[in-house]
Amino acid sequence: MSLINEDEALIAAALNGSAYAWEKLVKRYEGKIYNQGLRLTGNPTDAMDLMQEVFLGVYRNLHRFRGDAKFSSWIFRIAHNKAIDLNRRKRLLSNQTSSLDQDEFSGFEALASGEKFEPENRLNKQQQNRRVMKMLAEIPMDQRLIVELKIFQSRTFDEIAQMQDISVNTVKTRFYAALKKLKVVSEENYVLP
Amino acid sequence: MSCPKTQYLLQEYFSDELAPLTREELDRHLETCEFCNLELESLLFTQSNLQQWQDQRVPHWDRGLALFRQDHRAPKPNAGFWSPWQWIPTAASFAMLCLLLLNVNVVANEAGFSLAFGSQSSTQEVTQELQAQLDSLQASQRDEMQQLVIRMETRQDSNNIRLLQAVMDQSQRITTENFETMYTYFEDQRLTDLQDMRSAYQQLVDSDYETIRSLQQLVNYVGYADVVR
Numbered sequence: 001m002s003l004i005n006e007d008e009a010l011i012a013a014a015l016n017g018s019a020y021a022w023e024k025l026v027k028r029y030e031g032k033i034y035n036q037g038l039r040l041t042g043n044p045t046d047a048m049d050l051m052q053e054v055f056l057g058v059y060r061n062l063h064r065f066r067g068d069a070k071f072s073s074w075i076f077r078i079a080h081n082k083a084i085d086l087n088r089r090k091r092l093l094s095n096q097t098s099s100l101d102q103d104e105f106s107g108f109e110a111l112a113s114g115e116k117f118e119p120e121n122r123l124n125k126q127q128q129n130r131r132v133m134k135m136l137a138e139i140p141m142d143q144r145l146i147v148e149l150k151i152f153q154s155r156t157f158d159e160i161a162q163m164q165d166i167s168v169n170t171v172k173t174r175f176y177a178a179l180k181k182l183k184v185v186s187e188e189n190y191v192l193p
Numbered sequence: 194m195s196c197p198k199t200q201y202l203l204q205e206y207f208s209d210e211l212a213p214l215t216r217e218e219l220d221r222h223l224e225t226c227e228f229c230n231l232e233l234e235s236l237l238f239t240q241s242n243l244q245q246w247q248d249q250r251v252p253h254w255d256r257g258l259a260l261f262r263q264d265h266r267a268p269k270p271n272a273g274f275w276s277p278w279q280w281i282p283t284a285a286s287f288a289m290l291c292l293l294l295l296n297v298n299v300v301a302n303e304a305g306f307s308l309a310f311g312s313q314s315s316t317q318e319v320t321q322e323l324q325a326q327l328d329s330l331q332a333s334q335r336d337e338m339q340q341l342v343i344r345m346e347t348r349q350d351s352n353n354i355r356l357l358q359a360v361m362d363q364s365q366r367i368t369t370e371n372f373e374t375m376y377t378y379f380e381d382q383r384l385t386d387l388q389d390m391r392s393a394y395q396q397l398v399d400s401d402y403e404t405i406r407s408l409q410q411l412v413n414y415v416g417y418a419d420v421v422r
Contacts, residue, residue: 017265026256
């Protein structure tokens with residue numbers, strides 16, 4: 001059975017009330033969604049919140065999934081939208097608390113300052129990921145989403161444009177601007193430690 | 194030093210499907226423009242830095258199972274006060290109690306009172322009926338016992354006869370065997386005696402013959418002596 005057919009079988013079983021099928025379906029995608037959340041939010045707590053919101057959205061709308069698109073595409077689209085919502089909420093919250101001068105994602109600092117979130121992971125892996133998250137924290141959310149979709153999810157510019165409802169040229173421009181900004185940060189991190 | 198084409202060309206470089214003409218233009222320009230070349234290298238380096246991301250393990254969570262189970266729990270059966278299933282045992286018990294009370298018969302007499310269930314017959318009638326049933330039962334049992342005894346005796350007699358017959362047959366057979374053995378013994382003994390007697394007679398004859406020969410020798414000797422004289 002292919003992965004897509006297996007997804008569909010698990011969805012059908014979950015809709016019939018199989019908790020085992022639901023758990024298996026969640027296990028298949030939770031890692032990707034959680035890591036996507038880490039890169040987009042830079043904060044394990046927010047990444048967990050995002051992941052839980054994504055799966056809650058999937059659960060609430062599972063009966064609407066028609067199977068005409070891949071389940072993975074559907075769930076990543078939900079994750080994408082939830083990440084935008086979360087970012088918007090956090091920005092509003094930070095405006096209300098008058099902390100405009102703070103970083104958009106203060107979670108990066110929390111992550112960078114301690115290893116309490118992932119004590120079992122190896123240090124190198126943590127350091128690499130932390131460096132990537134620090135780089136991503138330097139670009140705005142719209143560019144970060146495009147970098148996420150282009151580099152980490154290997155989407156085409158057309159797909160990204162369709163997902164974000166913008167033109168392909170805008171996607172290319174934002175991606176190029178993001179890379180230029182990230183280049184500067186990368187040079188600070190790697191060349192000039 | 195900068196290049197006016199850098200942004201356009203490098204944006205296109207990261208496109209998914211670069212047109213052949215654009216690719217040629219890009220390659221040609223990169224060969225000649227050092228700025229664009231350096232810019233592209235640094236962007237690719239940045240991209241490779243980002244790609245060093247290694248997936249982290251998801252912290253433990255319940256995967257929404259609590260919500261799932263809550264939503265998919267089987268509906269509870271109707272257990273209200275007026276639930277029909279709740280009243281069925283009570284109604285059945287009540288019906289049985291009514292039947293029991295309607296069939297109770299209380300009879301009072303000098304000795305006190307008696308409680309009975311079922312029909313309204315008096316105690317004496319019941320006693321007589323029971324006595325008659327008991328008598329008939331005893332009589333039938335007695336007859337049956339007598340028949341059983343007779344059958345047992347008959348069977349015992351036949352068994353005795355058969356046993357006696359068997360004993361007699363056995364003793365007769367043993368006696369016959371004993372007689373035959375004795376006859377054989379006597380016959381053997383007779384033959385042995387006859388043989389002994391025959392051999393003794395033969396010895397006697399032999400000794401007589403020897404005696405005669407001795408006498409004859411003696412006669413011959415005497416006769417010879419007389420001749421010599």
